[in-house]
Amino acid sequence: xxxxxxxxxxxxxxxxxxxxxxxxxxxxxxxxxxxxxxxxxxxxxxxxxxxxxxxxxxxxxxxxxxxxxxxxxxxxxxxxxxxxxxxxxxxxxxxxxxxxxxxxxxxxxxxxxxxxxxxxxxxxxxxxxxxxxxxxxxxxxxxxxxxxxxxxxxxxxxxxxxxxxxxxxxxxxxxxxxxxxxxxxxxxxxxxxxxxxxxxxxxxxxxxxxxxxxxxxxxxxxxxxxxxxxxxxxxxxxxxxxxxxxxxxxxxxxxxxxxxxxxxxxxxxxxxxxxxxxxxxxxxxxxxxxxxxxxxxxxxxxxxxxxxxxxxxxxxxxxxxxxxxxxxxxxxxxxxxxxxxxxxxxxxxxxxxxxxxxxxxxxxxxxxxxxxxxxxxxxxxxxxxxxxxxxxxxxxxxxxxxxxxxxxxxxxxxxxxxxxxxxxxxxxxxxxxxxxxxxxx
Numbered sequence: 273x274x275x276x277x278x279x280x281x282x283x284x285x286x287x288x289x290x291x292x293x294x295x296x297x298x299x300x301x302x303x304x305x306x307x308x309x310x311x312x313x314x315x316x317x318x319x320x321x322x323x324x325x326x327x328x329x330x331x332x333x334x335x336x337x338x339x340x341x342x343x344x345x346x347x348x349x350x351x352x353x354x355x356x357x358x359x360x361x362x363x364x365x366x367x368x369x370x371x372x373x374x375x376x377x378x379x380x381x382x383x384x385x386x387x388x389x390x391x392x393x394x395x396x397x398x399x400x401x402x403x404x405x406x407x408x409x410x411x412x413x414x415x416x417x418x419x420x421x422x423x424x425x426x427x428x429x430x431x432x433x434x435x436x437x438x439x440x441x442x443x444x445x446x447x448x449x450x451x452x453x454x455x456x457x458x459x460x461x462x463x464x465x466x467x468x469x470x471x472x473x474x475x476x477x478x479x480x481x482x483x484x485x486x487x488x489x490x491x492x493x494x495x496x497x498x499x500x501x502x503x504x505x506x507x508x509x510x511x512x513x514x515x516x517x518x519x520x521x522x523x524x525x526x527x528x529x530x531x532x533x534x535x536x537x538x539x540x541x542x543x544x545x546x547x548x549x550x551x552x553x554x555x556x557x558x559x560x561x562x563x564x565x566x567x568x569x570x571x572x573x574x575x576x577x578x579x580x581x582x583x584x585x586x587x588x589x590x591x592x593x594x595x596x597x598x599x600x601x602x603x604x605x606x607x608x609x610x611x612x613x614x615x616x617x618x619x620x621x622x623x624x625x626x627x628x629x630x631x632x633x634x635x636x637x638x639x640x641x642x643x644x645x646x647x648x649x650x651x652x653x654x655x656x657x658x659x660x661x662x663x664x665x666x667x668x669x670x671x672x673x674x675x676x677x678x679x680x681x682x683x684x685x686x687x688x689x690x691x692x693x694x695x696x697x698x699x700x701x702x703x704x705x706x707x708x709x710x711x712x713x
Contacts, residue, residue: 277673284680290533293543296687297375300382304699308377308567311699318561319568350488350573351438351621354581355601363506364513366582372533373574376542380570381563382697383690387548388559390693394642400552402545402686403642409689417643422682423546424639429678431632432656436663439625445603446618455664458626463657466633470553473630484623485577491616492580494609499587506586542570544679545686546635560698629660 301308308315357365386405391398394416399407402423407416440454465476496503541547547569551562585601588608602621607614633656640652 277677281673281676281680284677289680289683292687293372293379293533293683294375296543296691297372297379299691299694300378300697301375303694303697304378304381307381307699308374311564315564315567318564350577351442351581351602351617351624354578355585355605358582358585359601362513363509363582363586364511364516366510366579366586367514368533369578369582370575373542373570373578376574377567377570379690380542380547380566381699382694383543383545383686384548384551384566385559385563385697386690386693387545387552388562389696397642401548401638402689405693406545406685406689409692410685415685419545419682419685420639420642422678422685424636424643426544426546426678426682427632427636427639428656428659429674431635432629432659433663433666433674435625435629435632436660437666439622439629440664441600442603442618442621442625445600446615451665455661458629458664459657459660461626462629462633462660463653465630466637466653466656470550470634473634477627477631480623480627484620484627487616488577488620488624489580491606491609491613491620492584495584495588495606495613496580498609502587503583506583509586510582542566543683543687545682545690546632549635549638550631563697 354366354369357369361368383402383405387401390405390408391400392404392407393399394403394407394413399416402419403416406419407413410416436455436458439458440449440451443449443454444451465472547566551566581602585605588605589601603614603617606617633653636656637649637652641649
């Protein structure tokens with residue numbers, strides 16, 4: 273089974289897919305005249321400057337939407353995903369993760385701009401988010417339905433199985449808690465949260481995301497301060513292995529690019545279209561503002577937080593001689609500051625995973641509702657909750673491979689659609705203080 277999945281994964285995430293992601297990111301970057309660099313002031317003013325705006329009864333506040341998307345993004349991809357990228361692609365994978373994230377900020381802007389500005393109908397339903405612009409770009413209900421199916425599969429693979437597995441694995445490594453016990457407790461808590469829909473999920477994220485981010489920063493800086501003498505050499509190692517055809521560690525440039533880009537996508541979700549489903553629920557329907565929020569999420573998630581995890585692992589472990597994988601590698605790195613770090617990263621990974629688990633459930637729910645209708649949503653929530661238990665007790669390697677395959681397949685129709693509609697995306701008007709409001713569905 274694992275060999276079959278590995279073969280499928282190699283095809284899905286082969287050179288054509290990597291080039292498709294990079295081409296799309298470069299295209300939006302060039303068309304915007306590097307808006308992610310020249311528009312920093314406008315981006316900051318339109319996001320953090322309005323973060324604490326009140327919310328309306330018809331939707332969720334900007335701050336809640338921001339925390340909900342970050343809750344999905346800042347998950348195990350930041351701790352476990354980075355560790356697997358270094359394990360599989362070497363230190364050079366970190367550089368390609370940086371580059372792909374910087375360029376992908378414009379992919380995130382483009383898909384969220386289109387997700388708000390494009391309105392299409394499917395039968396009697398007014399579509400929003402990725403469904404709307406995929407329908408417009410392809411003029412096909414079947415392609416839109418296929419995207420919904422892939423989105424559902426991705427929510428199960430990337431959002432459920434990998435997160436729950438990493439949650440139980442981290443608690444087992446750090447606190448010795450049985451995966452079966454973790455699975456039962458996690459499934460019950462997840463079921464209680466997702467039963468309340470996006471508003472209950474958003475309220476939970478608004479509390480947990482800021483708290484866990486602060487705790488994460490404290491632990492990371494504690495490790496970096498202990499090994500501060502090794503930070504500069506490790507930065508040099510990242511740059512060296514990023515461009516080495518065949519590194520001494522046995523990795524090489526292709527593996528670095530392959531795992532750097534794929535783990536970056538796993539972490540920030542730019543190019544998948546999933547974040548558009550939550551941003552479409554925000555009470556500010558301005559496409560420019562939603563696009564800039566998406567850019568900010570990619571930056572915070574990958575360029576800032578994933579970098580901290582990568583540096584912590586590289587400065588504190590015996591890379592490239594280590595044989596640990598995933599959460600075990602992260603636990604070993606943070607454990608270098610004692611039990612506080614070992615237990616802390618276990619708890620932190622568990623909370624990260626749980627917030628991702630609940631946020632991603634909404635992506636799957638939207639897809640399930642699109643495919644089968646509102647009356648089947650309770651069935652989806654029960655299924656999602658049951659799969660949490662299986663994810664907690666499953667085999668990590670197989671689950672991570674399934675997640676990679678689902679992400680790649682989901683990206684295909686989304687990347688195709690935003691490339692078809694890229695001329696409709698506006699950038700310079702994002703600097704204006706008064707912007708046109710677009711109605712939400």
